[in-house]
Structure formats: C-alpha cells, structure tokens
Amino acid sequence: MKKLVVAIGGNAILPAGDAGGAASQRRRIEASCEKLADLVAAGHDVVVTHGNGPQVGNILLQNEESRHKVPAMPLDVCGAESQAQIGYLLQQALGNEFAARGIAKGVACLVTQVLVREDDPAFVNPTKPIGPYYAREDEIIVKKAKGWKMVHDRRGGWRRVVPSPRPVDIVEKDLIVRLVGQGNGNVLIAAGGGGIPVVRRQGRLVGVEAVIDKDLASAVLARAIGWKTLVIVTDVSQVALDYGKPTQRVLDRMSVKEAKEHLAAGQFPPGSMGPKIEAAVEFLEHGGDRVVVTDMEHLVDAVDGKAGTRIGKA
C-alpha cells in the first residue's frame, strides 16, 4: 500500500462550529499535516483531497453581502477560490512540516475540474444546501426569480439548494499523473471540495452551479490516476453498526458485499457515513483494491492495518 488518495473531512481543516478564520484553519491544518507527513515519512505517496463546506459557504456569503459593490461570482468560481484558500494553507503547512523533518519533497495544489453529466438526474432534483440563510421574503422572491431552488430549513431560514451530480472524470488527470503518478514522494492537493463541477456541452467544458460529494470525487480521482487505495479521514476512528445505539459495534474489516448490505439496511445515515461507504463501494467495484476509513489521529496506524476500518473486495 504505497500510493494513497487521502480524502480529509472538514474537521481536519476547521474545528466544528468554528467561524472559519484563517488562524483557526491554520492551527487545525498544521495538526493534520503532522499526520500527513507521518504517512510520507513512512514511505507512502499521497494525493490529498478535502472538503470545503464552511469555506465555500463563507465565500458565497461574502459574495452576497457585497453584491451591490462587486459582481457576485457563480458557484463554480467560488468553488475554485475555496480550493486555493484551503490548498494554499495545506501546501504551506505540509511543506513546513516536511522542512522541519528534513523531508525533501514538494507539495502543490492544483485547481481541479471534475466532469459530471449534464443529464445527471441530480440536475432536476437539487438537494445540497449551500451558502447563507435568507430570512427576508423579498430576498427569497428575488433569488427564486433567478432560478434558484430555495428550501426552508428547520434552523429558521431559507437556503439555496443545488444539484449534487455524480463525478465522472477528472479533467486534469493527465497532469496529475505526470506530477505524482509514478510515485515520487511529492504531495499533490487536488479536487478540493469535490472539484469544480463542469459539464461537456458541444465539446466545451462549462462550469455548473452544483456541488460534488468529495468522497465520490476522491474515488474517481484515484481511479483516474490508477491508484488502488482510498483513505477516507472522517471524525470517527472506525465505521460502526448501530451507530449511537446501545448495540453499537465497530468494524475492523468489511467486504464490499457487506458494505452494500449495511447500506441497504440503513446502517449508514445519509449526509454522514452513508456517502463515504457509497464512495468506497463505488471505488472497489471499479478497480480499487481497498478503502480505509478512520480519523486523523489514527491515520498512520489505519493505513498500516492496525486501526480504522478496512473495506476490501472480499
């Protein structure tokens, strides 16, 4: 297990509930980069992907708040900006960790487009809430007139929902292979926030207002560059059945068949462990060899098979 696509969850970048300032992101990212550097020091090649929920939410809110002075950017451009915001902090922190340990490897962040299908059913059924809450009725009318789908949220406001189409391919895959494909210890940060969603329309790529699940995108990235191991870093150390119930039990291993059965039985809630296990199944059924699910604390041990949950073909 040498070449790892490591998909890090929002918690590895920002403490839950934090407003998202640069200082708190830096602190959390520095702690995460110690663990990522442990992986590299242990001889693994790493491509890092990451979530961007709070960051792109903040960027969208900044765009809204100042739209009377500055043209608001569409969601694809805001997503690109969030890739660089997080990617820059990650590449600097990981580079610093390498320097402190005398690891002579480079770190780079590539702005990444991810292809989705224009006929993806998600486009007729937007489900992913993004950006700020709206309370004023006149605002909501304006937004709906723009074609936004708005839903009311129990937290007491209206919110835009956008499609969450399935990722199909990584536009920059050839360059990613050139950069890190052969395994050279350099670390690439790519497909942040699930990548910038683009469709192919009359041969041209066009950005769309959508959000791609970051774990699914990470699985597609790993497949696209021919890497066989996907590591999903979340906020629990192992996958559990009956999560939160008295009968809860954690899993050291799971086959793809078992994973599908548990998914079908509703063991993994949507919006939480569900999409991660779906991404794992997707990956293992399309060329992947193994998926590891764990938290940042147990990352190295989990990759070594001594912690976390390993999902394999059998």
Next chain:
Amino acid sequence: MKKLVVAIGGNAILPAGDAGGAASQRRRIEASCEKLADLVAAGHDVVVTHGNGPQVGNILLQNEESRHKVPAMPLDVCGAESQAQIGYLLQQALGNEFAARGIAKGVACLVTQVLVREDDPAFVNPTKPIGPYYAREDEIIVKKAKGWKMVHDRRGGWRRVVPSPRPVDIVEKDLIVRLVGQGNGNVLIAAGGGGIPVVRRQGRLVGVEAVIDKDLASAVLARAIGWKTLVIVTDVSQVALDYGKPTQRVLDRMSVKEAKEHLAAGQFPPGSMGPKIEAAVEFLEHGGDRVVVTDMEHLVDAVDGKAGTRIGKA
C-alpha cells in the same frame, strides 16, 4: 525559441474599467486563449502568469463588506483565492480552445508561493495600494490601529498600501519543472498576481501581507525553471521612447544596456512600462536570453520576431 513564460497583463483578462464579473472575464479570457493556443499550435511550450489587481481588489472588498458575518481572510489567502479564480477561468477556456482545435494537451493551474526576503526594504516602505477606498474617519482609525498603512488618494479616499518586495524564488519550482520543464506541450498557469508572498522565518514559510510585481515574479519563475524566454503581454504592441509625445518612436529591438539607459533617463514610467523593463533587465542579467514585449493581438508574430519589441543581451 520554444519554452516561453508568458506574463499576461490585466487587460488580457478583463477589459479596462470593467467591474470584474465572471461573464466579462470569461469573454476576455476566451479571446486571449485563442492567441495562447496559437502559440501552442506553433510548437511552443508555454507557462502563463498573469496579473490579479482587479480580482484581488474585489475579493478584499468582499471580505471587508462581510467582516461582521465572516472572518476576513488575510491578504495572502485572498491572493491565493484570486489565483484560482483567474486560473480556473483560464484553464477552462484554454482547454476548450485546445479541444476545438484537436490539440491533445493539458492545462493546469498551480497555486504558487513566491519567496521574498523579510529584510526587503519594501517592508519598511509600503507603496502598493490595494483593496477598497475608505472615506469614513472612524474606519480609517480602526485600520491604522490594526497596523495598516493608509494613504490618501487623489481619487478621494484613503487606501491601504502594502509592501511590494522583490521576488527571490518560486517555492513550487521543482513541481513546475516536473509538470512542464521538459517541454511537452502542456500549459501551466502559475504565479498568478505575482504569486503569494511568503518569507522564511525559522525555517518555516509564512505568508505576508504584500504584493509582488507580476513581471518580476515571472522573470524569477522563468529563471527558476531554466526557461530562457520571457514574453510580457501588455496593452501596447511595442515599447516606445518619448511615449505620448510628438517625438514618440517605437522600438523593434533593444539591448539590455540600452534598456538600462532608457530606464535611467526616465523613459519608462513607474507603474506602467517601467516595471516591465526592469523585469526584463533583471531576467537578462541573470540567465535569461531574450524578452519580448507586445500586446495580445501581436503575440505570435512578436514571438516569431515579426512584431513587438525584443530585448536581448546585446
């Protein structure tokens, strides 16, 4: 002349005076990418660098306007965001142009840090105005208390000025060489806006609140990856002496010695042609072979020696 670092000015991305919306940026960028694709079709390898003035200005204003709701990001992070905003639009447009012509080459944008010296004299004498204008006295007092240097502008407001230190090295240069150094037709977008300025402090890279001149950064990038030709794309087709006067005359060629003499004689105004010629001199005195100055319209002809101004060692 095969490997070209092409530094494109703000005008190649956004019409002068435009507010900076995504649609106008896309239109201008698409037109510029036709010219860049011409270069690639003619067999050149291209690394693209670009300005980011209006874009990072808008991002700073967005951060200011919403700081009561969202933590404002420091300038280095805003600069990173602007790299991805512009880089994404460029990589998509150039990729589409390649697809339309059947050019099977990739395009990528790398978030780029540029090293500056902490003891650069610019840090004690900030001169580069950035971000929004401030009119209210209480705002200005708050900003000054934060340590911002504010200057009054004849356009009728106070504005923050930041240092403009000289670029020393490109942090991601090894990865850039790996990606495009050997010349493979892939196009890399890097060091946007002069790069994210970082200093080395106790062995660690730390982002600083500064702006690096994009042409100087482009020269340092070309040197760092061993490319010998720097193309500076601006809004005039040729360098002129006595610019704007009845005696104005354009130059087809200039030696580095002549360039320095004209600079010393005040022929090239600061904030305009001056920094470009300084970057050219810097490049030619440190390993570069030639510099071409032209506008987007004459790009291919100028690289072929049939237009523009060529600056050489002798």
